[in-house]
Amino acid sequence: MSLLSLEDVRTDIGQYAVLHCISLEVPEGGVFVLLGRNGAGKTTTLRSIMGLWRPKAGAIRFQGEVISGLHTAEIARKGIAYVPENMGIFGGLTVEENLVLATEKGKFDPDRLARIYGLFPALEQFWTKQAWSLSGGQKQMLAVARAIVEPRALILIDEPTKGLAPSIVAAMAEAFRDIARTTTILLVEQNFHFAKSLGRDMAVIEDGRVVHSGTMAGFAADAELQNRLLGLAT
Amino acid sequence: MAKQDTTGARAVKIAVFLIAALLLFAPFLFQDVRALEVAARICIFIVLVASYDLLIGYTGIVSFAHTMFFGFGSYGAAIALKQMGPGWDAVALGALAGAAVSLVVAVAIGLVSLRVKAIFFAMITLAAASVALVLASQLSHLTGGEDGITYRAPDLFKPATKLLTDADGKVVEWFGVKLNGKIAAYYFVFTSALILFAVMFRLTVSPLGTVLVAIRENEARAEAIGYRVVAYRTFVFCASALVASLAGSVYAVWLKYTGPDTALSFAIMIDILLMVVIGGMGTMWGAVVGAVLMVMAQYYLRDLMGAASEALAGVPLLPDLLNPDRWLFWLGIIFILLVYFFPKGIVGTIMQKGART
Numbered sequence: 001m002s003l004l005s006l007e008d009v010r011t012d013i014g015q016y017a018v019l020h021c022i023s024l025e026v027p028e029g030g031v032f033v034l035l036g037r038n039g040a041g042k043t044t045t046l047r048s049i050m051g052l053w054r055p056k057a058g059a060i061r062f063q064g065e066v067i068s069g070l071h072t073a074e075i076a077r078k079g080i081a082y083v084p085e086n087m088g089i090f091g092g093l094t095v096e097e098n099l100v101l102a103t104e105k106g107k108f109d110p111d112r113l114a115r116i117y118g119l120f121p122a123l124e125q126f127w128t129k130q131a132w133s134l135s136g137g138q139k140q141m142l143a144v145a146r147a148i149v150e151p152r153a154l155i156l157i158d159e160p161t162k163g164l165a166p167s168i169v170a171a172m173a174e175a176f177r178d179i180a181r182t183t184t185i186l187l188v189e190q191n192f193h194f195a196k197s198l199g200r201d202m203a204v205i206e207d208g209r210v211v212h213s214g215t216m217a218g219f220a221a222d223a224e225l226q227n228r229l230l231g232l233a234t
Numbered sequence: 235m236a237k238q239d240t241t242g243a244r245a246v247k248i249a250v251f252l253i254a255a256l257l258l259f260a261p262f263l264f265q266d267v268r269a270l271e272v273a274a275r276i277c278i279f280i281v282l283v284a285s286y287d288l289l290i291g292y293t294g295i296v297s298f299a300h301t302m303f304f305g306f307g308s309y310g311a312a313i314a315l316k317q318m319g320p321g322w323d324a325v326a327l328g329a330l331a332g333a334a335v336s337l338v339v340a341v342a343i344g345l346v347s348l349r350v351k352a353i354f355f356a357m358i359t360l361a362a363a364s365v366a367l368v369l370a371s372q373l374s375h376l377t378g379g380e381d382g383i384t385y386r387a388p389d390l391f392k393p394a395t396k397l398l399t400d401a402d403g404k405v406v407e408w409f410g411v412k413l414n415g416k417i418a419a420y421y422f423v424f425t426s427a428l429i430l431f432a433v434m435f436r437l438t439v440s441p442l443g444t445v446l447v448a449i450r451e452n453e454a455r456a457e458a459i460g461y462r463v464v465a466y467r468t469f470v471f472c473a474s475a476l477v478a479s480l481a482g483s484v485y486a487v488w489l490k491y492t493g494p495d496t497a498l499s500f501a502i503m504i505d506i507l508l509m510v511v512i513g514g515m516g517t518m519w520g521a522v523v524g525a526v527l528m529v530m531a532q533y534y535l536r537d538l539m540g541a542a543s544e545a546l547a548g549v550p551l552l553p554d555l556l557n558p559d560r561w562l563f564w565l566g567i568i569f570i571l572l573v574y575f576f577p578k579g580i581v582g583t584i585m586q587k588g589a590r591t
Contacts, residue, residue, distance in 0.1 A: 050458055076460035088455045090448045092516075097444045102459045106441045146459065 003028040003154060003184050004049070009058035009068070011041075011048045018044045020208040021058065026154075026201075031176060031185045033199035033216060035192070035230060041208040042188040043085060046156045049186075050082045051075045063153065081147035085158040085188075087139045091132030095123055095142055098131050102146040109150075116145045119175045137168035144172070148179055155179065158188045173197055192230065196220045204229045242587030250519050253526055257424060261417050262409045268533070270420055276529045277427035278485045283509040284434050284521035285477035291515030292438060293470045294450035296352055298503055299359035302366040303340065303475040305498035307332035307482025312383045312492035313376055320386035329483035333476055340475035344468035367498050382493020391419035391487070419488055426484045430477050435518050437473070446470060447516070505532075512572055514579025523581050531568070536561045 004026040011019040019041050026032045036042050047053045049060055051072040060068040067075050081102075082088070090098055099116075100106055117124045120141040126134060131142060140160055147155045157176075161169045169191070176185060176198055189195040195202070199216035212219070212229055219225060239247070256263065260273035282304060289295040310332025311325055318324035339362070347358045370377045377383065389395060395415030398406035405412045437443055445466060448456045453463045486492045495501075505528060513524025536558040543556040556564075576583040 052454055052458065071462065072454070072457040073460050073462045076458055082458045084455070084458070088452070088458065090451045090455065092447055092451055093444060097447075100441065101444060101448055101456075101461075 002026055003063060004186065005061045006045070006049070007059045007061070009045075009048060009055045009060060011044055011053050011055050013044065013053065017056075018208050019048060019055070022205070022208060022210055023058075024203055024210055024213070026184065026186055028153075028184055029180075030200035031180050031187055031198045033195040033202040034186065034188045034205060035195060035202060036205035037231065038190075040205045042205055043158055044208075045205065046082065046084075046158050046186070046188060049075075049156060050080065079151070079153040081152045081155045083143045083147050083155065083157040083160065085162065087143040089131045089134075089139050089142050089146070092130065094130055095127050095134070098142055099123075099146055099149050102149045104150055112149060112151075116149065119178060120145055120171075137164050137171075140164060140168070140172065141175075144175060144179075148183065152183055154184045154186060156186045156188075159190060160187070161189065161191045161194050169194060192226070240585060240587060242584040245587075246519050246523075246581050246584055250522050253522055254428075260424075261420055262411050265411055270416070272529060272533050274420055274423045274488050275533075276526055277423050278481050278488070279505070279509065279525040279529055280522050281427045281430045281434075281481040282478055283506055283513065283525045284431055284518050285474045285481070286506050287510050287513075287515060287518065287521050288434060288438070288446075288470055288474045288477075290510060291517070291520070292443065292446045292450060293467060294352075295467060295471060296356040297359040297471070298356060298500075299343065299363045299366075300474070300478055300506060301498055301500070301502045302359075302363040303336040303478040304482040304485075304502065305366060305370065305494075306336045306339070307479030307484075308486040308492045308497035309370065309377055309383075309482075310335065310479070311483040311486040312385060315385040315387070315486075316383050320388050322388055325388060325483070325487055328486075329480060332483055333479045336475045336479035337472055340472040341468065344471040345464075349464055363498075363500070363503070367494060367500075370494050370498050378493065380494060382491055382496070384491045387419065387487050387490050389415075391415045391422065423484055423488050427481070430480060431518070434477060438518055442466075450516075508569060510579075512569065512576075512579060514576075514582030514585075517579075517581050517585065519585075520579050520581035524579070527580075531565055535565060539564065 002025040004024075006022055006024040008021040008023055009019055010017060010021055022041070022045060024045070034042050034045060044053060048055050051067070051070060055068050058068070059066050062075075062078055062080065065078070067078060076082070090101070093101070099108070122138050123141055123145055126138065131139065134142065144157070144160065147157075160172055164172065173194060176187070179185060180198070187195065187198065196216060201214070202216045202219055203210050203213035205211070206229065212225065257273055257277060261270055264270070264273070282300070286300045289297055289300070307329060310330075311328035314324040314328025314331065318327070343358060343362060347355050371379055392415040395418065396405040397413040397415070397418055400406055405414055407413070411417065438446075445456065445461055449461065449463050449466055457463050482497060486497070489496060509524035509528045510521065511524070512527055513520030513522070539556045539561055540558040543553045543558065546552045546556065572580065578586070
């Protein structure tokens with residue numbers, strides 16, 4: 001049984017159908033990468049899973065349970081964390097307050113906190129600083145740290161490398177590898193080299209439909225397929 | 235690791251501490267009836283503005299029904315004191331009744347309309363406040379209509395009441411001030427305001443306060459990490475309404491008169507809004523500074539302008555410009571200048587001074 005499955009999910013935004021009967025199986029463990037051109041429906045897929053956009057048809061199952069009718073907050077409490085494209089941090093709160101918000105009882109598990117400090121040392125350094133004053137990379141670190149401050153079964157991450165310096169992207173890749181040892185990651189990414197270095201399984205979305213799915217190794221080896229589906233130069 | 239104060243934040247806290255000290259010793263420092271009236275009004279408005287800031291500043295909810303809840307509390311105490319006589323049982327029952335009505339109305343408005351867009355919610359609260367104002371006017375057998383109700387406060391607050399007497403049975407004086415019922419009434423207002431303010435302050439520095447700020451910044455993000463935004467917004471709306479209602483009851487006991495102008499009018503709502511904006515949204519200290527400045531301006535700007543006008547009698551144009559009758563015009567100018575130079579309110583702007591980025 002897969003960890004997450006989308007069965008013929010259709011999501012409309014206003015009068016426009018963005019996802020057309022999308023079906024996807026995300027297995028447990030590792031990084032599952034969702035690829036596609038701009039406007040293909042990748043972000044809408046993640047937002048539909050989180051309940052931020054309500055699917056008009058189809059079903060979304062998480063650990064065998066249908067979650068597509070649930071409220072966003074309930075979906076989050078089922079063990080799904082979401083790191084949106086714009087990082088989704090709260091600028092008016094400190095680093096500590098941003099992380100406390102995501103804890104269940106308002107207290108940190110010391111082991112998890114130590115792991116966060118290990119992955120993202122900058123967060124410890126700027127612990128009492130307001131989040132708006134962090135750099136882009138630090139904000140992204142905070143957004144990812146918030147997703148792992150409690151045990152989660154699945155983390156949805158939307159374009160985490162967008163606008164980041166190469167050194168930060170490398171650090172982020174290391175962090176994702178570490179996180180993926182214990183938590184499944186569903187990653188939406190435009191940077192194919194970054195995605196290729198992390199992904200175990202993948203799918204390509206085009207015009208709101210899954211047009212290809214398989215292993216990342218297989219897709220990475222097929223230059224013609226990459227060119228056809230993503231427009232990558234061979 | 236605790237959050238470090240900026241130099242601006244320290245300055246604000248010192249200023250608020252001084253204001254609190256002045257209010258605490260107001261009956262002994264400013265020995266005239268008007269000054270005590272101003273001090274009591276400041277105490278009440280600090281609570282009222284702080285409770286409104288919980289809504290607009292901390293949670294991002296725009297409501298025009300805040301005076302309605304203040305009015306429920308005022309009329310609750312006023313009607314009970316009128317009907318039952320000047321006893322503490324009447325005060326308690328009236329305050330409880332006002333609070334209960336406020337809670338029921340707040341829950342109803344909150345659950346029905348906090349899901350809708352902010353502008354629609356604001357319109358719904360405006361409509362509810364208008365209905366309350368009309369009802370207060372129409373139900374004249376209970377509320378006294380446009381004339382309002384006058385009543386007596388508990389005996390402890392009568393000016394003739396001697397709180398302490400000497401060997402001759404005369405009322406004791408401290409620093410030239412007679413310890414009579416008026417002093418007791420002031421400290422009833424001061425203590426009630428202090429307790430209500432402390433409760434709200436505790437709420438804002440609790441984990442709940444952090445959630446409220448998160449909701450204000452971005453509802454969808456707050457929901458995506460597991461918070462039911464409607465439930466939190468409804469809770470804050472109810473808590474804010476409850477505090478406003480209790481402040482209304484205390485003010486009714488102090489004034490011994492309740493009418494549409496003192497408890498329900500839109501002029502009070504505008505005053506509250508101005509105080510929040512002048513003080514600074516999203517900070518409890520802002521409520522203190524905003525209320526003090528605005529109430530002081532309302533009471534003393536005319537006097538100040540009159541004195542300035544007389545002092546400048548020989549100068550052309552200025553005495554006419556500073557004519558006390560133009561005080562609202564100058565209040566408007568001062569407000570515009572404050573908004574221009576302190577875009578985040580006085581406290582919000584000062585607290586940022588010395589902030590390290």
